[in-house]
Every structure is written in C-alpha cells, then in structure tokens.
Amino acid sequence: MIETVSLASTDEELVARSRGGDLESFNQLVLRWERPIYALAFRVIGREEDARDVCQETFLRAFRALSGFKGQAKFSSWLYRITLNLCRDWIRRQRRQPIAQAPEGVDLLDLASEVTPTESIEQLVSRREVGRAVQRAMAVLPEEQRTAIILKEYHGLTFQEIADMLGCPLSTVKTRLYQGLTVLRKQLASAGMRKYDV
Amino acid sequence: MCDNEQLVAYLYDDISDADRAQVDTHLRTCATCRDELRALRALRTGLAEWAPPQPDFGVRVVRDQQPSWRAWWTPAFGLAAAAVLVLAVASALAHVDIRYGQDGVSVRTGWSATAPQSPAVTSASVVSPASDAVSQLDARYAALDRRLRQIEASAQPSPVSSVRQVSATSARLSDTEVLRRVKDLLAQSESRQQQELALRIAQVLHDVDAQRVADLARIQQGLGRIDAMTTADAVAHRDLANYIMTSSRQPK
DSSP states (O other), X not given: OOOOOOTTOOHHHHHHHHHTTOHHHHHHHHHHHHHHHHHHHHHHHXXXXXXXXXXXXXXXXXXXXXXXXXXXXXXXXXXXXXXXXXXXXXXXXXXXXXXXXXXXXXXXXXXXXXXXXXXXXXXXXXXXXXXXXXXXXXXXXXXXXXXXXXXXXXXOOOHHHHHHHHTSOHHHHHHHHHHHHHHHHHHHHHTTOGGGOO | OOOHHHHXXXXXXXXXXXXXXXXXXXXXHOHHHHHHHHHHHHHHHHHTTOXXXXXXOOOXXXXXXXXXXXXXXXXXXXXXXXXHHHHHHHHHHHTOEEEEETTEEXXXXXXXXXXXXXXXXXXXXXXXXXXXXXXXXXXXXXXXHHXXXXXXXXXXXXXXXXXXXXXXXXXXHHHHHHHHHHHHHHHHHHHHHHHHHHXXXXXXXXXXXXXXXXXXXXXXXXXXXXXXXXXXXXXXXXXXXXXXXXXXXXXX
C-alpha cells in the first residue's frame, strides 16, 4: 500500500517517515526547504552555482545522517547548521572573503516582466540597485556578522536559535548583528544610498 | 542606558516584555537612540530588497540502482569465495597433493612427502637446496612420464571412446552455436541502444524546440510591454511639447 505524504505533515513527521525508509517523505522535506537553504547559501557565499552545490550537498548529507538526527533541535535548524558548515568549508577552500557576484547589466525584459501596476520602471530599477548594493555591502562584512544578519534578517531565527546554531553566547549574536548593521549603513551610504543612513 | 544589544533586540522585536518597556522608557528621553533606531529601521527596508535568484532546483533523492555485478554479489557468496581463496592458499602453503588412482582418492601434504627416497636424496645434507629442488622436479617429471605411457598403452579403440569423440565434437559444435547466439544477442542489444539513443535525441530536440518557443513568447511579451511603455512616454512627451508650443505662441 502506498502511503501518501500530506503537504500538511510536520517536519518531524516527515523526518520520522524518512528514517523509516520513505524516500517520498524526505523529498517532501527537500521540496519544503530547498529554497530557504539555497537562499542561505547564496547570501553567505554570494555565488549562484556554488550556492546550488551547497544546497544539494546539504540535503545529501542530511539524508545520510538522518539516522543520527535525534530531534533535539528543529529539523530546519539542523539543516541550517549543515549548510553553514558547508559554507564555511567553501570559504576556507576559496581562502578569501566571499565575493558578491558582479552586478549584471540591467535586463529590460526581466524588468518589464516584473513591473507591477503600482510600480514604475524607475522604481524597479532603483529597487534592484538597492538589492545589488546590499549584496556588495554584505560581502564586505566579516563572516560572523554576515551570518548573524542573514539568519536574523532573512530567516527570522530568534537570537537564541542563532546562538545555539553558532555556538556562541546570546549577547555575542546581538553584538555581531549590531556591528554588522552599522557597517552596512556606512557601506550603503558610501554607495550613494543616503536614505539608509538617516 | 544606550545599550546597543537591547536596541537591536528591540529592533527585531526579539525581546522580553520587561526589557521592551525599559527600552521604550529610554527612547522617550534619548534622542540618539531614537535616531539610531530610525536609521536601523530604514536600513532594514533596504536589506529587504536583496532577494536571491530563484533557480530551478529539482533536487530529489532516489533509490540507488545497484550495478549488475552487485546483484549477485551477496554476503554469502563473498564468504564462499573467501573460503575457497583461503583453502587455495592453504593448499599451496601446505603443498597438498591430491591424487586419484585405482585405490581411490589420496591426499598428501608436506613438501617432502613425495620426495623419492634415493641415494642422491639420502645424501641431501651435502647437496645445495637448489640442486635438491631440481632433483625433486626431475623425479616428478619421470613419474608423470611413466603415468602417461601407461595411459597410452592401455588406450584401446572401443565404443566408449567413440562416444566420447562424438561427445567432444558435439561440444565443439555447441560452442560454435553459443558464439553465434552471443553475437546475435550483441547485435540485438546494439540495435536497441541505437533506437534508444535516437529516441533520446528526438526528445532533447523536442525539449529544446519547446524551450525556444517559450523563450520567444517571453521575449515577445516583454517587447510588447516595453513598446506600450514607450508609446505612453511618447504620448506624454508629445502632449508636453504641444503644451509648450501652445504656451509659447500665446501673446504675453
């Protein structure tokens, strides 16, 4: 009898079924978490292709180590931890600070397809420029500060979850976050975006 | 107070109620912290603009297909193979001699067990090990030669031997047949592979064509939107130019 995997199943339920050999349940977890994991990897290392590799490797390692996952932490936290470790390995291998991808030329077709009725093309270009400026500014940050900002700002983890994940005190996470945000403000201001440095 | 850790916790609303109340109280009296908080909030709106690309993932875990050689390679088979190997090595080391004669199967072990007891061997204490080994080989060859001569002498034409001859011929014929069949199978397999390859190529071509059509449609759509925007801009510019022209013609 084929057991159907409900979309409403919790991570814990899917993990339990995966540990029992149900591949479809694990693939459901992959489907659920591949975008956040990719986003995390991309924001930490700043390269699309390498982020994709990290994303795949994350799920591969998770699958292999699933029997060792006892559920002390949330499945997502466990995945994030694997991803961050892989990103660290990648950064060590590169032996340099992660480099934000060079800004590409403005693609009018892409822009035109993204224009919403309430947004002009100028606003969209401006929004994209801000995004690229943020990417470049993030690349300047030390890894610890960047990771803290990414986990808090883009993944909504609590300070306690970040502290547990990074293995550092709660106050250290807050300090790293504050210092990183301060550097970002200066970077964006120097890039001509004064409105972010009020 | 001016506690940056508290401020950042307040910024992300990841703070206890008591600490939030304390920061609220502080903000009422500290303009520096108020400005700082306003700047950080503005910064967060900028951070929200950094969106990662959205690639097509397709990461899926599939059950591993074991290669054909692994299909029959079971632990039991491995143990049996290991046992045979160990037996073979042990036989070589122990120099096991297995003979099948009229009195049945005889098994002997040991390097010196078959050494002929000749005067030359008796005086082996003064002969070098190399010459000892050569003499043993000579004795074996002599024994083997005697055995072959006995077999040849006892060989007589008989119905049994003719049957064996026929059997050997048929075996050779069956080998030829087997080879022919193997060749046939290989030819069939190659034919199937070629057909499959042709099918795959056709599928790829079909996919590429479909993608091209989709891309062209997307480009067309984008051009249409740009055209619409450009037209709107042109109309606005024309209206503006008309207005300026009309205004400039009016007497002051």
